[in-house]
Amino acid sequence: MAELKQTPLNQKHREANAKLVDFSGWEMPIHYGSQLEEHHIVRRDAGMFDVSHMLPVDIKGDGVRAFLKKLVANNVDKLQHTGKALYSCMLHEGGGVVDDLIIYFMSESWFRLVVNAGCADKDLAWMETQRDKFAPGLEIKPRRDLAMIAVQGPQAAEKLWQALPGSEELTRPMKPFTAVLVGQMFVARTGYTGEDGFEIMLPEKAAAFFWQALLEAGVKPCGLGARDTLRLEAGMNLYGQDMDETTTPLESGLAWTVDLKSERDFIGKESLQRLPIGRQLVGLLLLDKGVLRAHQHVHTKEGAGEITSGSFSPTLNASIALARIPVGVAVGDEVEVEIRDKRLKARVVKYPFVRNGKALV
Amino acid sequence: MSIPADLKYTKSHEWARLEADGSVTVGITHHAQDLLGDMVFVENPTVGRKLTQGEECAVVESVKAASDVYAPIAGEVVAVNGDLEASPESINKDAYGAWMFKLKPDNAGDLNGLLDAAAYQAHVDSEAH
Numbered sequence: 001m002a003e004l005k006q007t008p009l010n011q012k013h014r015e016a017n018a019k020l021v022d023f024s025g026w027e028m029p030i031h032y033g034s035q036l037e038e039h040h041i042v043r044r045d046a047g048m049f050d051v052s053h054m055l056p057v058d059i060k061g062d063g064v065r066a067f068l069k070k071l072v073a074n075n076v077d078k079l080q081h082t083g084k085a086l087y088s089c090m091l092h093e094g095g096g097v098v099d100d101l102i103i104y105f106m107s108e109s110w111f112r113l114v115v116n117a118g119c120a121d122k123d124l125a126w127m128e129t130q131r132d133k134f135a136p137g138l139e140i141k142p143r144r145d146l147a148m149i150a151v152q153g154p155q156a157a158e159k160l161w162q163a164l165p166g167s168e169e170l171t172r173p174m175k176p177f178t179a180v181l182v183g184q185m186f187v188a189r190t191g192y193t194g195e196d197g198f199e200i201m202l203p204e205k206a207a208a209f210f211w212q213a214l215l216e217a218g219v220k221p222c223g224l225g226a227r228d229t230l231r232l233e234a235g236m237n238l239y240g241q242d243m244d245e246t247t248t249p250l251e252s253g254l255a256w257t258v259d260l261k262s263e264r265d266f267i268g269k270e271s272l273q274r275l276p277i278g279r280q281l282v283g284l285l286l287l288d289k290g291v292l293r294a295h296q297h298v299h300t301k302e303g304a305g306e307i308t309s310g311s312f313s314p315t316l317n318a319s320i321a322l323a324r325i326p327v328g329v330a331v332g333d334e335v336e337v338e339i340r341d342k343r344l345k346a347r348v349v350k351y352p353f354v355r356n357g358k359a360l361v
Numbered sequence: 362m363s364i365p366a367d368l369k370y371t372k373s374h375e376w377a378r379l380e381a382d383g384s385v386t387v388g389i390t391h392h393a394q395d396l397l398g399d400m401v402f403v404e405n406p407t408v409g410r411k412l413t414q415g416e417e418c419a420v421v422e423s424v425k426a427a428s429d430v431y432a433p434i435a436g437e438v439v440a441v442n443g444d445l446e447a448s449p450e451s452i453n454k455d456a457y458g459a460w461m462f463k464l465k466p467d468n469a470g471d472l473n474g475l476l477d478a479a480a481y482q483a484h485v486d487s488e489a490h
Contacts, residue, residue: 030425035399036399036450225424289402290402293427311424312401312402312424314424340420
């Protein structure tokens, strides 16, 4: 087996007794003792995640905007103010999802994309191929020299300001889904938890020092286990589980991120317009006792489906899931989920399940 | 690592204790709960069910994953720990106190075929490598 890659924070995780696991080829903390406690800390106070395995990619040169209008399914013309961020899928010609990513508009000659760790190599190759075809003058620059720390929770802002004196003036006015440069730090008001917070990219050499400052400000380290239950409660898709190259965004609860109204021609658009939509992504709440898990079969009045992400929800104290099922099944309908040798009852619900600390189902 | 000397163990990480009344109490080990993480759901066998040795008979689920529990020896289920339904996390707090079910063994001598504490410790060590 290939050696696992390590982030600049690996030593900090070891000092904190993290349980380290292989995550997409990276040695990452799954928890530091209790995944449940870490989950609650983010809902109630402030926690931090090492997300340095994710890859920032800078696209620079003349005509980045025009290139991105071709490359991704959402419309970067929604980005008109410096620092504004946009969530989008990047599709292949068949309409399947190559990856989902966040795009930051810094200037007409500099956009920053952040892509999933497990897709990074594939994404770079794909972007370079498209660049060569449509915008050969552009530079695509992977930023492996940057670490990334997500500080999340209702107290995230206060504690960030404690840890980083002088940052309050610049970051207090920030709206969700925007970014500013604070010295050498790229501070974005984004996250993957459904809480307020920041994702901060910074030089890898500064990562351990900054992590320590956050620790001393009372921000608790949280592992990827809690990150997964938080994002599921927040109703956020996970690439590779809830969507991949075999599913379109329209079948993945991501129609809101696809711009089919404008004249703009993006990669995958023709397929999205042509293909019938037979499946939908829905939220499930388990009514019987048990735990929903990915790949369990779902039985509905319209036919069979499958859970794509499922877990125990620490906030709701119940089990929830995202599932891909036939269209025609509506919110409020009951379905059955096969768990081991039983069929358990679940209800189709709207998601997000939890937002800003509050249960929504 | 906590492995009480007075219990018997299986390679699949159950513990078993012979009680004064001849019944055998079963749970999962401290090591097993540590591997699984925070427990959120326990499904016990029904009382009266007859189990063969090694039979899948219960499930423990943590936030992370579901894991089967196997009968350490053959016998009939005579009691289950109903408290675990409301507080599965008690397995994390005290794996040897939070028992799962009790068996009336077909043959109490079967316990002698299980691992003692030293052999279980060696088994845990070997799995870590």
